[in-house]
Amino acid sequence: MEIAGLILLIIGVVTVLSSLGVLLSRDNFYSALYMSLTMILIATTFAVFDVQSAFILIAFIFIGAIGIITVALAAVFRFVPKKVPVDWLWVIPTALTLAVLSYTLYKYATFNLSATSVDVSAFQSQYIFAIVFLFCLMVLLMVSILNIVRREEMCSR
Amino acid sequence: MFEVAIVLITAMVVLLIAYLTAISSRDLIRLLISLEMMFGAVFLALIPVFSIPEMANTAFGVLVIAIFTSSSELLILIASIVLLNRIKRDVSTDVVSSGGDTL
Numbered sequence: 001m002e003i004a005g006l007i008l009l010i011i012g013v014v015t016v017l018s019s020l021g022v023l024l025s026r027d028n029f030y031s032a033l034y035m036s037l038t039m040i041l042i043a044t045t046f047a048v049f050d051v052q053s054a055f056i057l058i059a060f061i062f063i064g065a066i067g068i069i070t071v072a073l074a075a076v077f078r079f080v081p082k083k084v085p086v087d088w089l090w091v092i093p094t095a096l097t098l099a100v101l102s103y104t105l106y107k108y109a110t111f112n113l114s115a116t117s118v119d120v121s122a123f124q125s126q127y128i129f130a131i132v133f134l135f136c137l138m139v140l141l142m143v144s145i146l147n148i149v150r151r152e153e154m155c156s157r
Numbered sequence: 158m159f160e161v162a163i164v165l166i167t168a169m170v171v172l173l174i175a176y177l178t179a180i181s182s183r184d185l186i187r188l189l190i191s192l193e194m195m196f197g198a199v200f201l202a203l204i205p206v207f208s209i210p211e212m213a214n215t216a217f218g219v220l221v222i223a224i225f226t227s228s229s230e231l232l233i234l235i236a237s238i239v240l241l242n243r244i245k246r247d248v249s250t251d252v253v254s255s256g257g258d259t260l
Binding site for chain 1: 159160161162163164165166167168169170171172173174175176177178180181184186187189190191193194196197200201203204205207208213214216217218220221222224225227228229231232233235236238239240242243244248
């Protein structure tokens with residue numbers, strides 16, 4: 001096996017182990033820390049394939065903002081929840097997803113993977129409206145949430 | 158040769174673990190963590206798309222949209238956590254008496 005494949009395998013194994021840590025840890029704070037580690041490893045996988053723009057986006061925005069807020073929330077509302085029995089009916093959608101993913105894996109397992117870098121200037125011209133609409137969506141969402149929270153405050157007085 | 162297999166198997170396992178975490182969660186923080194793990198699995202599954210030169214920009218677009226979606230989900234869940242904590246003094250989903258799954 002080539003050195004890049006070996007590095008990828010090691011990163012994959014550690015990613016799976018850290019995501020298992022999320023599931024097995026009963027304290028939400030440690031789960032959030034394991035989640036951040038999983039995300040960092042996922043961003044590192046992008047770096048292995050030299051997709052630097054995606055690595056920066058995931059590392060700085062996804063982990064740097066969203067991940068840290070989740071860790072902070074888990075630290076603020078820190079408690080160890082009770083052990084919860086799982087409803088086994090959930091096995092059906094999980095098995096369906098597993099089947100779809102397994103078929104994808106079977107179909108593309110021998111696909112030659114050599115990631116190409118993103119042309120950011122072409123991306124900006126192609127997706128400018130999508131980005132503008134996404135920003136508008138975020139602003140509308142923030143305003144709506146502020147309205148809901150303020151309305152709830154007024155009701156509770 | 159089997160790099161795609163490694164990436165896709167990792168994505169699959171992370172997604173299934175995120176599913177299990179979401180199913181077994183009984184508070185909003187854990188639900189938030191599991192949803193972010195699901196987005197992580199989506200990011201991993203996007204890596205093979207980056208290797209098709211014509212699709213690289215599209216894959217980056219999907220990545221940006223996924224990050225925006227994740228941010229929106231974070232906003233909504235933070236509002237839910239704040240409101241639930243203010244009303245019920247608890248962030249456990251057991252205190253929700255109507256809507257959603259049977260508790």
